[in-house]
Amino acid sequence: YKRFEIGVGSYLYASQSLTWLSVRARRAPALALTLVLLLLLLMTLAGVGLLATPVVPSSYRAAAAAAATSSLLTKRATSSYKTTSFRSAFTSYNSSSSSASFSSSSDIVPKASASDSMHELGRMMKTRDPRVEMPRMSYGTAWKAERTADLVVAAVRAGFRGIDTACQPKHYRETGVGDALAALAASSPAVARQDLFLQSKYTPIRGQDPANVPYDAGAPIAQQVAQSFAVTRANLRT
Numbered sequence: 001y002k003r004f005e006i007g008v009g010s011y012l013y014a015s016q017s018l019t020w021l022s023v024r025a026r027r028a029p030a031l032a033l034t035l036v037l038l039l040l041l042l043m044t045l046a047g048v049g050l051l052a053t054p055v056v057p058s059s060y061r062a063a064a065a066a067a068a069t070s071s072l073l074t075k076r077a078t079s080s081y082k083t084t085s086f087r088s089a090f091t092s093y094n095s096s097s098s099s100a101s102f103s104s105s106s107d108i109v110p111k112a113s114a115s116d117s118m119h120e121l122g123r124m125m126k127t128r129d130p131r132v133e134m135p136r137m138s139y140g141t142a143w144k145a146e147r148t149a150d151l152v153v154a155a156v157r158a159g160f161r162g163i164d165t166a167c168q169p170k171h172y173r174e175t176g177v178g179d180a181l182a183a184l185a186a187s188s189p190a191v192a193r194q195d196l197f198l199q200s201k202y203t204p205i206r207g208q209d210p211a212n213v214p215y216d217a218g219a220p221i222a223q224q225v226a227q228s229f230a231v232t233r234a235n236l237r238t
Contacts, residue, residue, distance in 0.1 A: 138162030148176025
């Protein structure tokens with residue numbers, strides 16, 4: 001866009017200058033000829049983009065190309081790893097339930113070992129509070145409906161240690177997450193509550209189902225948040 005702008009601007013300036021030169025050419029023909037040649041040179045340079053393209057040392061260009069290639073490979077690797085981890089979380093569920101719709105075909109990305117997937121899913125990162133860490137990846141529970149509990153159990157068994165939900169019955173089944181937590185605590189090997197990072201959210205009235213709002217819609221916002229949090233704690237039993 002900048003190159004086009006410079007080129008058009010140069011041509012407009014040149015046409016105006018040629019009009020000016022045509023009036024004064026009779027008085028100073030040599031000067032007019034010199035200026036015409038300079039304008040033609042300017043138009044040529046603008047046309048090929050030499051004035052609009054900065055001169056970059058070859059070493060800088062090589063470094064930029066290497067960085068771009070490295071970034072692309074990193075993105076591809078990360079995407080492949082996430083897809084593999086997602087598949088690993090539900091392979092066992094697919095094999096035991098004909099209603100599951102998750103794909104486990106091996107031709108999408110190379111499979112990672114179970115130990116690698118569990119290690120990646122369980123990695124923690126710092127938060128703004130130095131006393132609190134959270135998993136780098138969390139399992140989202142939106143739109144799971146009646147399968148929420150079974151899928152959360154499968155995700156935790158696959159290595160997830162972060163569970164994301166919301167006090168929003170329109171899209172989330174928080175009680176299903178609570179059922180999954182109880183099942184995990186009672187199973188063998190047990191997964192204790194303190195080993196999991198739970199994340200829930202308050203959703204404003206405009207994002208709720210009008211027929212199923214989990215708090216007093218007429219209350220002030222602060223009270224809505226407090227009521228939503230109380231419902232979440234009851235749903236998760238924590």
